[in-house]
Amino acid sequence: MSMATASIPTVERENYLNKHYGVGSWLFTTDHKRIALLYLLSITFFFFIGGFFALLIRLELLTPAGDLVQADSYNKLFTMHGMVMVFFFLIPSIPAVLGNFLVPLMIGAKDLAFPKINLLSWYLYIIGGVMMLHCMLTGGVDTGWTFYVPFSTAFSNTKVVEAGLAIFVAGFSSILTGLNFVVTIHRLRAPGMSWSRLPLFIWAHYATSIIQLLGTPVIAITLVLVAAERALHLGIFDPKLGGDPLLFQHLFWFYSHPAVYIMILPSMGIISEIIACFSRKRIFGYSFVAFSSIAIAVFGFLVWAHHMFVAGISVYAALVFSLLSYLVAVPSAVKVFNWTATMYKGSIYYDAPMLYAFGFLGLFTVGGLTGLFLAALGIDVHVTDTYFVIAHFHYIMVGGAVMGYLGGMHFWWPKISGRLYPEGWAKLAALIVFIGFNLTFFPQFILGYIGMPRRYYQYPPEFQVLNVLSTAGATILGVGYLLPMVYFLWSMRYGKPAPDNPWNAAGLEWKTASPPPTFNFDEEPVVTWEAYNYDELNRFPVKEETPVAR
Amino acid sequence: MPDSQLTAAHNPALLHHFAEPQQQRDAASLGTWVFLGTEIMFFGGLFCTYLVYRRGYFGDWGAASKTLDVTLGATNTAVLICSSLTVVLAVWAAQTGRRRLLIGNLLATLVLGTAFLGIKGIEYKEKFEKHHVPGASFQFNNVMIPGHPDQYANPSHAEIFFALYFVMTGLHALHMIVGIGIFIWLTVMAWKGRFTPEYNTPVEMGGLYWHFVDIIWIYLFPLLYLIDRHP
Numbered sequence: 001m002s003m004a005t006a007s008i009p010t011v012e013r014e015n016y017l018n019k020h021y022g023v024g025s026w027l028f029t030t031d032h033k034r035i036a037l038l039y040l041l042s043i044t045f046f047f048f049i050g051g052f053f054a055l056l057i058r059l060e061l062l063t064p065a066g067d068l069v070q071a072d073s074y075n076k077l078f079t080m081h082g083m084v085m086v087f088f089f090l091i092p093s094i095p096a097v098l099g100n101f102l103v104p105l106m107i108g109a110k111d112l113a114f115p116k117i118n119l120l121s122w123y124l125y126i127i128g129g130v131m132m133l134h135c136m137l138t139g140g141v142d143t144g145w146t147f148y149v150p151f152s153t154a155f156s157n158t159k160v161v162e163a164g165l166a167i168f169v170a171g172f173s174s175i176l177t178g179l180n181f182v183v184t185i186h187r188l189r190a191p192g193m194s195w196s197r198l199p200l201f202i203w204a205h206y207a208t209s210i211i212q213l214l215g216t217p218v219i220a221i222t223l224v225l226v227a228a229e230r231a232l233h234l235g236i237f238d239p240k241l242g243g244d245p246l247l248f249q250h251l252f253w254f255y256s257h258p259a260v261y262i263m264i265l266p267s268m269g270i271i272s273e274i275i276a277c278f279s280r281k282r283i284f285g286y287s288f289v290a291f292s293s294i295a296i297a298v299f300g301f302l303v304w305a306h307h308m309f310v311a312g313i314s315v316y317a318a319l320v321f322s323l324l325s326y327l328v329a330v331p332s333a334v335k336v337f338n339w340t341a342t343m344y345k346g347s348i349y350y351d352a353p354m355l356y357a358f359g360f361l362g363l364f365t366v367g368g369l370t371g372l373f374l375a376a377l378g379i380d381v382h383v384t385d386t387y388f389v390i391a392h393f394h395y396i397m398v399g400g401a402v403m404g405y406l407g408g409m410h411f412w413w414p415k416i417s418g419r420l421y422p423e424g425w426a427k428l429a430a431l432i433v434f435i436g437f438n439l440t441f442f443p444q445f446i447l448g449y450i451g452m453p454r455r456y457y458q459y460p461p462e463f464q465v466l467n468v469l470s471t472a473g474a475t476i477l478g479v480g481y482l483l484p485m486v487y488f489l490w491s492m493r494y495g496k497p498a499p500d501n502p503w504n505a506a507g508l509e510w511k512t513a514s515p516p517p518t519f520n521f522d523e524e525p526v527v528t529w530e531a532y533n534y535d536e537l538n539r540f541p542v543k544e545e546t547p548v549a550r
Numbered sequence: 551m552p553d554s555q556l557t558a559a560h561n562p563a564l565l566h567h568f569a570e571p572q573q574q575r576d577a578a579s580l581g582t583w584v585f586l587g588t589e590i591m592f593f594g595g596l597f598c599t600y601l602v603y604r605r606g607y608f609g610d611w612g613a614a615s616k617t618l619d620v621t622l623g624a625t626n627t628a629v630l631i632c633s634s635l636t637v638v639l640a641v642w643a644a645q646t647g648r649r650r651l652l653i654g655n656l657l658a659t660l661v662l663g664t665a666f667l668g669i670k671g672i673e674y675k676e677k678f679e680k681h682h683v684p685g686a687s688f689q690f691n692n693v694m695i696p697g698h699p700d701q702y703a704n705p706s707h708a709e710i711f712f713a714l715y716f717v718m719t720g721l722h723a724l725h726m727i728v729g730i731g732i733f734i735w736l737t738v739m740a741w742k743g744r745f746t747p748e749y750n751t752p753v754e755m756g757g758l759y760w761h762f763v764d765i766i767w768i769y770l771f772p773l774l775y776l777i778d779r780h781p
Binding site for chain 1: 565566567568569573576577580581584585587588589591592593594595596598599602603606607684685686704706707709710713714717721
């Protein structure tokens with residue numbers, strides 16, 4: 001069956017891209033696939049803005065002296081790097097782009113449950129993004145992305161209120177996306193698509209949506225309190241007036257720790273799809289991988305105070321949160337073991353998506369294990385607020401989440417664009433990203449361990465060698481990120497037309513045309529098979545002229 | 551299946567991506583409940599903040615709470631409970647195709663909701679006059695802690711109470727205003743005869759939202775007005 005679909009049409013058939021033309025057909029679309037592309041453009045824009053700030057940070061840290069920017073500017077640079085990357089790139093990245101595109105396709109639905117709300121969520125994101133841009137262009141913020149009080153409410157003389165409101169608005173975009181996914185997954189599955197047949201990508205997005213729905217409102221109200229306190233001089237978080245700054249940290253991290261799982265869970269979903277496809281095997285321990293996503297979402301809500309071990313919480317609370325932080329490592333490890341077991345005795349293909357998946361496995365494992373260092377009370381006291389923490393969360397959020405995002409973009413690019421990307425360049429880019437990433441962030445583990453604090457624009461000369469390595473790595477990493485953008489754009493015009501199922505992959509999204517028609521399927525699919533039925537697919541040999549490099 | 555396809559083709563309210571009206575109604579219902587779940591977390595952050603300070607500054611908060619007008623608060627509680635009744639009647643009227651009863655109950659809900667906001671406005675005005683609005687002109691000197699005739703309340707701690715009072719009731723009032731907007735729209739739609747026993751999802755969902763906003767008030771009233779009544 002997959003062979004029949006591999007024929008390349010000579011006349012382009014009607015699909016979601018060519019059905020309507022013009023700016024209006026994009027700005028007022030309710031098609032989840034078009035909204036996904038709107039998100040793709042917007043988050044890529046913010047990714048490069050955040051990357052630009054990162055570049056300036058790394059350039060400043062090339063030398064021990066504070067020579068490129070002043071301390072105040074440096075504070076703004078790392079603050080806006082964090083805010084843009086966390087709230088305007090990482091959190092929307094996979095759910096809003098690949099999730100939006102794939103959730104209805106994978107479960108055999110015509111669209112998300114609330115298409116207009118889906119469009120609304122993009123507009124909310126854009127309004128928040130414009131507010132953030134305005135805030136940056138008119139002076140910026142210097143509180144760190146964490147908005148810690150009382151600095152943010154009483155002392156900072158930068159645009160805290162505007163940045164807070166920008167994130168507040170963007171937060172509702174995230175909530176609405178999560179709401180749409182939960183309802184869609186519950187109510188719009190095709191006949192036969194039972195919960196135990198759902199792709200793990202869907203399970204991961206379901207878990208992510210739970211966090212978005214339950215966590216984001218709390219940061220929203222917290223930012224309202226910060227803005228109100230700053231504007232009206234209330235005393236809710238001000239210790240001078242009897243307020244409790246630790247309460248702010250509790251409320252902030254109640255969302256912002258689970259937010260890390262908003263970034264990593266969808267990425268894990270992608271990795272499950274890629275590893276099964278390029279090992280040509282059913283995923284090992286399907287239900288363990290599925291429920292570990294839910295377990296991460298649940299445990300993820302119970303570990304937030306490990307960000308506050310040195311902030312003055314009681315030692316008993318610290319003990320409990322330390323223990324719970326160890327527990328959240330268990331479902332993550334379950335996933336890694338299952339992915340490894342899936343590859344065991346599989347026929348592994350080294351296509352670009354799989355290279356990103358390999359990268360994810362290594363980098364996520366390093367990031368996760370160093371997270372255990374930080375969950376240990378004693379070591380945490382030593383490395384709190386050092387570059388060790390910076391390196392740790394970049395291994396998760398960049399090494400994990402972004403590697404998964406790029407892997408997914410390559411895997412589904414033929415479906416999204418209807419074109420094949422140049423495989424050789426893609427492999428090269430994956431390699432460059434992996435090398436650049438490790439060169440950037442591994443030295444930061446050592447820097448932090450030997451005592452370099454975060455958020456300083458100057459440092460003692462003995463830290464310079466490692467900082468130069470890190471800056472050099474960041475340059476390589478930047479090239480690695482620019483390359484896919486170039487060849488993806490190139491492929492939209494010059495790439496070979498993609499067959500419906502270029503990878504001979506399982507999953508409903510590969511059973512419709514590339515790119516899919518507006519309502520996704522010409523006839524409503526009926527599912528009669530388990531997810532990842534690669535045993536059946538393998539019976540059909542990969543056709544000679546299938547235009548991928550294998 | 552031909553039967554459901556027939557009804558689907560003739561039902562203008564059925565959106566293209568749903569197979570049948572029941573699926574569309576289920577999706578709307580689940581979506582509304584999930585949305586209300588996020589609202590609970592939204593107010594939850596405030597309730598959590600309230601709890602921390604109420605435990606820490608119980609006496610000062612009792613003194614501050616005692617300055618609130620329990621009569622007006624209780625009246626407002628009664629007004630909202632009555633409005634929940636009219637909402638239930640509106641939903642029933644929509645489901646049973648009683649158009650005039652539906653419009654009447656929607657209008658009654660609107661009147662009660664506006665009355666609530668009016669009474670709230672009177673209370674806010676009183677706070678301004680007594681300098682109980684947090685900020686530069688806040689005053690709360692020489693107010694005794696209930697049950698401790700020798701102790702004065704700490705004005706800073708009382709100010710946190712009033713800050714939370716305004717944020718919580720203000721956010722609640724904002725939800726009431728949104729609810730009134732929704733109910734005006736529902737009234738217009740009902741006037742145009744859009745709701746039938748087969749299609750009345752918007753009335754039901756608007757009703758769920760209204761009940762939720764009521765329930766928030768049912769918690770706010772004792773938490774804010776009755777602190778020192780049950781020491």
